[in-house]
Amino acid sequence: MTESEPEPVPAAGATTAADAPIAPRKKSDDRPTLGPEFLRQLWTANTVTVTVLAILVALVIGGIMIIISTPTVTAKFGYFFARPQDALSASWYTVRDAYLQLFYGSVFDFSSIGQPGVTWWQWFQPISETLSYATPLVFTGLSVAVAFRGGLFNIGGQGQAIMGLTVAATLGFVLHLPIVIHLIVALLGGIIGGAIWGFIPGFLKARTGAHEVITTIMLNYIAQLFLNWFILQGGVHNPNRLDAISKDVLGSAKLPRLLNENLRVDGGIILALLFTALVAWLLNRSTTGFELRAVGSNPDAARTAGMSVPRTIIITMVIAGALAGLGGSTVVLGAQANSLTGPVAGNIGFNGLLVALLGRVRPWGVVLGALLFGALQAGGNRMQSYAGISLELVSVLQSLIVLLVAAPALVKAIFRLREARAARLGTVMAKGW
Amino acid sequence: MNVLYGLLQPDEGQILVDGKAVHIRGPRDAIAAGIGMVHQHFMLVPVFTVAENVMLGTERTTRGVLLDRRRARKDVLEISQRYGLAVDPDATIEDLPVGIQQRVEIIKALVREVDLLILDEPTAVLTPQETDDLLDVMRSLRDSGKSIVFITHKLKEVKAIADRITVVRRGRTVGTTGPDASEDELAALMVGRSVILTVDKPPKQPGPAVLEVSGLAVNDDRNHRAVDGVDLEVRAGEVLGIAGVQGNGQTELVEAIMGLRHILAGQIKLAGRDLKGQSTKDILRAGVGYVPEDRSVDGLVREFSIAENLILDRYGRPPFGNAFALDLAAIGASANERITQFDIRTSGADAPASSLSGGNQQKVIVAREMSRPLKLFVASQPTRGVDVGSIEFIHSQIMHERGIGTAVLLVSSELDEVMALSDRIAVMYRGRIIATVSPDTPREEIGLLMAGVHEAQGRRRTDGAGQ
Numbered sequence: 001m002t003e004s005e006p007e008p009v010p011a012a013g014a015t016t017a018a019d020a021p022i023a024p025r026k027k028s029d030d031r032p033t034l035g036p037e038f039l040r041q042l043w044t045a046n047t048v049t050v051t052v053l054a055i056l057v058a059l060v061i062g063g064i065m066i067i068i069s070t071p072t073v074t075a076k077f078g079y080f081f082a083r084p085q086d087a088l089s090a091s092w093y094t095v096r097d098a099y100l101q102l103f104y105g106s107v108f109d110f111s112s113i114g115q116p117g118v119t120w121w122q123w124f125q126p127i128s129e130t131l132s133y134a135t136p137l138v139f140t141g142l143s144v145a146v147a148f149r150g151g152l153f154n155i156g157g158q159g160q161a162i163m164g165l166t167v168a169a170t171l172g173f174v175l176h177l178p179i180v181i182h183l184i185v186a187l188l189g190g191i192i193g194g195a196i197w198g199f200i201p202g203f204l205k206a207r208t209g210a211h212e213v214i215t216t217i218m219l220n221y222i223a224q225l226f227l228n229w230f231i232l233q234g235g236v237h238n239p240n241r242l243d244a245i246s247k248d249v250l251g252s253a254k255l256p257r258l259l260n261e262n263l264r265v266d267g268g269i270i271l272a273l274l275f276t277a278l279v280a281w282l283l284n285r286s287t288t289g290f291e292l293r294a295v296g297s298n299p300d301a302a303r304t305a306g307m308s309v310p311r312t313i314i315i316t317m318v319i320a321g322a323l324a325g326l327g328g329s330t331v332v333l334g335a336q337a338n339s340l341t342g343p344v345a346g347n348i349g350f351n352g353l354l355v356a357l358l359g360r361v362r363p364w365g366v367v368l369g370a371l372l373f374g375a376l377q378a379g380g381n382r383m384q385s386y387a388g389i390s391l392e393l394v395s396v397l398q399s400l401i402v403l404l405v406a407a408p409a410l411v412k413a414i415f416r417l418r419e420a421r422a423a424r425l426g427t428v429m430a431k432g433w
Numbered sequence: 434m435n436v437l438y439g440l441l442q443p444d445e446g447q448i449l450v451d452g453k454a455v456h457i458r459g460p461r462d463a464i465a466a467g468i469g470m471v472h473q474h475f476m477l478v479p480v481f482t483v484a485e486n487v488m489l490g491t492e493r494t495t496r497g498v499l500l501d502r503r504r505a506r507k508d509v510l511e512i513s514q515r516y517g518l519a520v521d522p523d524a525t526i527e528d529l530p531v532g533i534q535q536r537v538e539i540i541k542a543l544v545r546e547v548d549l550l551i552l553d554e555p556t557a558v559l560t561p562q563e564t565d566d567l568l569d570v571m572r573s574l575r576d577s578g579k580s581i582v583f584i585t586h587k588l589k590e591v592k593a594i595a596d597r598i599t600v601v602r603r604g605r606t607v608g609t610t611g612p613d614a615s616e617d618e619l620a621a622l623m624v625g626r627s628v629i630l631t632v633d634k635p636p637k638q639p640g641p642a643v644l645e646v647s648g649l650a651v652n653d654d655r656n657h658r659a660v661d662g663v664d665l666e667v668r669a670g671e672v673l674g675i676a677g678v679q680g681n682g683q684t685e686l687v688e689a690i691m692g693l694r695h696i697l698a699g700q701i702k703l704a705g706r707d708l709k710g711q712s713t714k715d716i717l718r719a720g721v722g723y724v725p726e727d728r729s730v731d732g733l734v735r736e737f738s739i740a741e742n743l744i745l746d747r748y749g750r751p752p753f754g755n756a757f758a759l760d761l762a763a764i765g766a767s768a769n770e771r772i773t774q775f776d777i778r779t780s781g782a783d784a785p786a787s788s789l790s791g792g793n794q795q796k797v798i799v800a801r802e803m804s805r806p807l808k809l810f811v812a813s814q815p816t817r818g819v820d821v822g823s824i825e826f827i828h829s830q831i832m833h834e835r836g837i838g839t840a841v842l843l844v845s846s847e848l849d850e851v852m853a854l855s856d857r858i859a860v861m862y863r864g865r866i867i868a869t870v871s872p873d874t875p876r877e878e879i880g881l882l883m884a885g886v887h888e889a890q891g892r893r894r895t896d897g898a899g900q
Contacts, residue, residue, distance in 0.1 A: 036736065286758050287749040294745065297736045304693065304723070304731040305746035306714030 034413060035151050036297050041409035042360055051358070054404035055372070062397045063095040066389055070094050098387045105382025106130045106375035121260040126378060128265035132335055134367075134374025136161070138272035139327025140352025141359060141366035142279050143198075143320040147212075148361045149283055150316030151296030156201060156216025157324040158349025159223035160194040164325020166227055167193030169332040169340045170236065172249030182252040187271075187329055194325015195318045197223060202317025206310030212317070220349070228342050238339065246340035255334045268330035273367070275323065280363040282319070292316050324349060354402040373398055437551060438463045438470040450549075469542025470551040475534055479527035483520055484509050487541050512543050516573050531678075532563035539570065543579075550574065551582045556590055560678050561848060561880030568594050586623075586821070588616045589849070623821045632828050632853045635836070639856065640669030643840035644690070644809050649699035651682075651689045659685035661864035662699070667809065667840040672831065674855030674872070675844045678883050682864035683844045684726055687813045690842070691723050692716045704808055717746050722802035722834075724795075726813035726844070732798045735787035739779055740768035742786045743801050767804075775800035776826060792823030799827055803834065810834050813844045828854060848879060 067073050073094050076087040104111065106126050112118045140157040147154035154160075168190030177185060201215040230236055231244050238247045255267040283289040294302040295312040303309050328345055331337050337344050355373055359365030380394030436443050438460055447454045450466045457463050463470070477486050488505035509522040518536045526534060535555060542550055552571075556564045571581055571594055585591060591598055592612055599609045600622040608622045644667040653659035659682040667673040675683055688694035690701055692713040701708040708716055717723065725731035733742050744753050744764055753767070754760040768782035777796045779789055786794060795815065802810065812831060816824040831854060835841055845851050851858055852872050859869045860882040868882050 040736070285761060287754055287756055290741070290748050290759055294734050294737065298730070298734040300731050301734050301745065303713065304691070304725050306712065306717045308712070308714075 035148065035153065038410055038413040039148065039361060041412040042357070042406070051405055054401050057404055058397050058400035059099065061400055062393060063099070065393065065396060066095050066098050067091045069390070069393075094387075098383055098389045098393075101383040101386045101389075102376070102379035104379070104386075106379030121262055124259060124263055124265075126382075128259065128263040129378035129381070130371065130375040131269045132264040132266065132374070133377040134370040135266075135268040135272050135330050135334065136327040136336075136348040137351055137355045137370035137373050138269075138276060138367055139330065140324050140348050141355035141370050142276060142363060143194075143324035143327065144353050144356035145359065145361045145363065145366050146279060146283070146292070146323065147316055147320040148356065149296050150292040150312065150320075151299065152202075152205070152313065152316055152320070153213050154198070154201075154216060154317070154320045154324075155213050155353065156197065156219050156321070156349070157327075157352040158345065158347075159216065159220035160197040160321040160324035161328030161331075161349045161352075162220075162223040162227050162345045163197040163328070164190040164194035164322075165328030165332045165345060166223075166230060166340060167325070168253075168329035169246065169249050172253035172333060173247040173339075174235075175253075176250070177252060179252045182250065183255065183333065186249075186253040186333055187326065190325045190329025190333075191322045192325070194328065195322040197325065198317040198319070198321015199314065202314040202321075205317070206313045224342075227340065227344075231340050231342065236340070244342060248338045249332055253333055255330065257335060264335035266330075266334045268334045271326075271330065272370075275326065276363045276367050279323070283363065288315060324352065327352070351398070354398060357402050357406045372401075437468055464545045464547060467546070467548040468551065469545060469547030469549070470553065471535065471538040471542060471555060472553055475538055477526045477534060477537060480525065482523050482525055483529075483537050483540075484522040486526055486537055487522075487544055489541075508544050509540055512540050516543065516570060516577065518570055530563075531558045532560070532566065535559070535567065536570070539574075543574075547579075549580045549582065551584070553584045554586070555583070556585060556587060557846070558679055560884045561876060562884060564590065587847075587849075588619050591619065592616065620821050632832060634832060634854070637670050637835065637856075639671035640838060642666045642668050643704050644842060645700070645702040646686075646690070647700050649686065649689060649701065650697040651685045651694055652697060653682075653685055659864050660689060663861075663864070663866055665859055665866060665869075667842050669808075669840050670835055670838045671856045672835050672841040672843055672854050674851035674858045675842070675861050675866075676848055676851045676858050676879055676883055677846065677861035679846045681861050683846075683861055684813070685864075686861070687723075687726070687811055687842075687844055690716075690811060691721070714746075720806060720808035722805070722807045722810040722839075724798050724802055724810075724812040724815050726817070728791075728794055728798055733786045733794055736785060738783045738785055739772065739777065739789070739797055740764050740782040742797050743768050743771055743782075743804075745801060747801070747805065771797075771800040771804060775830075790820070792819040795819050795827065796823060799830055803830060807834065807839045809840045809842065811842045811844075814846065815843070816845070816847070816850060824850075848876060848883070852876070852879070 073087070073090045076090045080087045104126060106129065108123070109126055112122060140161055143157050143160065144154050168186045171186045171189040172182070175182060175185065197219060200219060201210075201212045204210040204215050205212050228244070231246050236246050238245050255271075257263060258265050258267065258269070281289075283293065291302065291307050291312045292315070294305070294307060295309050295316075299309050302312070327348060331344060331346075331348065332340065351373055355369040356366055358369035358372065359367070376394045376398055380391050383389045383393070384391045437448065437457065442458070448457060449455070450468070455462070455466045457466060457468075460470075478489065481489070484502060484505040487509050488502075506522040509520065512518065513520050513522075513536075518540055520533060520536050520540065524533075526537065529537070535558075539550065539552075555567060559567060568590065571583065574581060575596075583591070583594060592614075595612050597609060598612060598614065598619065600607050600619065602623060610618070610622075644665075646663055646665045649660055649663045650658065651660040661682070663682075663686055665673065675686070677683055685694055689696050690708070692708065692711055692715070696709055703716075703719055703721065706719065708719070711719075729735065734745065737745070741764070744767075747753055748759060748764075749756055752760065752763045754763070765782055771777070772779060772782060775796045777789070777793050777800065779793065786797060789797065799815065810831070815827050815831065819827065828850075831841060831843065835856075841854075843851065843854055855872050857869055858872055858874070858879065859866045860879060861867070862883065862885040867885065870879065870882070
């Protein structure tokens with residue numbers, strides 16, 4: 001650049017780049033992002049009615065799938081035009097029976113009333129199963145919810161839960177401590193295990209910008225493969241068994257059963273409710289939560305207001321990891337498992353994602369979502385054994401419900417973003433020299 | 434206006450063009466109906482030439498395959514001659530200054546043979562001289578029979594060009610007058626009451642220097658030098674205005690002062706204390722109030738309530754809580770106080786910030802920043818996109834801070850605002866302060882400085898600087 005010219009007016013063509021003002025800043029991230037927009041849509045679009053309708057529609061679709069997948073019923077459809085009532089009544093009874101068993105298995109078994117030999121605790125068996133299955137999902141759901149409010153997609157709940165339960169179980173069978181203290185130590189271990197597994201993606205995101213979705217998914221694999229390897233190590237593997245299973249967690253580290261030794265509902269559900277209240281407080285009333293939500297909604301404004309965005313990202317992921325780790329711990333320290341096996345974590349991490357979406361990413365909503373998923377799981381077991389309907393139907397129902405709840409919000413969010421992008425394009429062209 | 438151009442659909446009512454009702458479903462329909470629009474933000478492809486941009490969307494071809502560039506060039510030349518819109522059809526858009534780019538936008542509309550041209554805030558990005566040129570172009574368009582809808586919030590320009598003036602307030606037409614209406618009358622129509630447009634600026638002897646910036650160099654997001662050796666000083670009880678066309682380093686200068694941008698060289702001192710390397714939080718706590726340039730991006734969290742936004746940089750310390758918990762009662766009480774004191778029009782402190790009008794959003798930010806003792810108040814475009822009533826209020830608040838001895842750094846691309854509020858005006862051009870003048874300096878002179886004319890006459894630039 002040499003001399004700048006005088007006022008560059010009608011001398012067309014004579015103007016050069018030198019007359020362009022210095023490029024004004026256009027921050028790469030000053031644009032609506034999918035996370036907050038999706039959250040907004042999720043909150044504005046989904047009332048309780050929508051959620052209830054989603055559950056009903058999922059049950060109807062599930063019913064159709066039951067009909068299609070039951071050979072005795074489909075056979076009757078073969079002569080549908082000759083005697084339609086055969087096919088229709090068979091369909092009705094099959095579907096009704098399946099859903100009745102789902103209800104019996106998860107809420108209350110009316111058929112047990114008045115039967116001889118049924119004790120009081122058996123009446124609570126279905127609800128106990130539901131609560132037992134729901135417990136870890138509350139934690140993994142909270143984990144996803146906290147991260148989401150902080151603007152992060154924590155897909156790593158599974159890995160964090162696995163690391164948490166690995167540490168918790170190990171402390172549970174290695175240490176010999178008095179009752180209560182042993183449990184607390186094991187739970188703390190679970191929290192720390194998960195927190196470390198949350199810290200890693202948080203740190204990577206804060207320092208290098210590595211996207212948490214990618215890193216958490218990769219860390220899920222690492223956690224699972226680590227667990228598979230760990231079980232077989234000396235001191236961990238149960239010497240009395242040939243298969244891949246660890247020693248049993250000592251009784252002193254187990255969560256107490258709440259009602260009766262025969263009912264699997266344990267102290268984990270109490271812990272889950274306590275932590276839900278804690279997370280609700282953290283998000284809405286704590287200083288950290290204020291930062292977390294500000295960074296999640298508008299990182300630029302948060303930074304301008306003097307908040308440290310990287311630090312908040314790390315804290316958010318540590319909290320999310322800790323919650324998922326604690327959730328994993330309730331599996332091995334609770335009634336669902338006594339020892340480490342490869343699949344001991346089941347799908348709690350991934351189901352936590354669904355539970356969080358169903359609960360609209362709000363703490364108490366997560367509890368309701370977890371209860372529904374727990375109920376489907378508990379009822380599904382009974383449906384399989386009593387009505388002969390495959391347990392996979394439960395997964396289908398779970399997925400359908402979440403799909404119906406989350407998909408409209410997601411679709412709307414994507415369309416809104418597209419509009420915003422189109423509008424921004426103009427800005428970039430005007431300013432982006 | 435977006436409805437007219439088909440970007441939005443009307444909920445009710447109809448649009449008549451030449452007496453006939455038309456349905457405009459998109460820009461294509463609008464153009465077909467003879468309506469063209471020049472947006473506030475240009476819709477140009479930076480790497481294309483003028484002619485290519487003009488033919489974009491209505492590409493004519495020769496023999497069906499080849500783009501007819503010659504024809505496009507001819508169109509551009511013809512139109513620029515007919516209306517005095519001098520533009521080189523072969524220049525690349527990104528090499529052209531903003532004022533010329535705007536002409537390309539106008540040519541684009543004229544090539545499509547529109548009869549009605551809508552100009553949406555066209556002068557926001559122009560220097561005063563470029564604005565005058567634009568007004569000339571508009572006159573020649575008018576004389577050749579085109580209709581123009583000129584949207585602006587600058588009363589001077591309206592009076593200079595308009596044949597009829599319609600004032601729209603909160604989505605309603607509140608009055609139509611001729612150009613002979615006085616500025617005060619127009620402003621009163623715009624806010625619904627009479628406004629004091631001139632700022633009351635009592636003479637004041639400035640105190641000791643509060644902000645001292647020396648040799649500051651800062652890069653922008655593209656790693657181009659945006660602030661290139663700036664020295665300035667703001668004293669207690671003084672307003673230093675920074676005038677300049679948008680994008681000459683003002684944004685980066687302010688961000689560097691606030692600790693939001695890495696400082697390559699130079700020093701920033703607040704009352705003798707070095708601010709360089711301090712975190713934004715420390716700088717805010719040292720007594721600096723900051724109204725960022727882009728309120729929706731940097732100033733507010735739209736999803737947060739007004740109460741939460743009012744403590745966005747003050748949470749976590751008494752009286753609003755401690756390191757662990759927020760004191761919701763104190764936050765709510767303080768919010769209600771601010772809402773009254775700063776006249777924020779809202780349904781309540783719990784309403785989300787996104788529910789507020791632009792002016793009231795800005796009042797939230799001003800209220801937040803002015804509710805603590807300040808040494809320095811940095812206001813970047815404090816009244817951009819804000820209604821006249823709020824402008825008046827924000828100006829009086831800035832003067833109030835000046836009155837109690839706060840040093841004020843005001844950055845604005847509105848020359849009138851800078852001239853009205855400032856005790857001294859520093860003109861920024863391409864990352865440098867090329868002159869510091871008194872607010873009594875004639876507008877034209879400052880306008881020329883903003884265009885860098887002084888620099889060209891005065892001294893030569895050092896090579897490579899300002900890249």
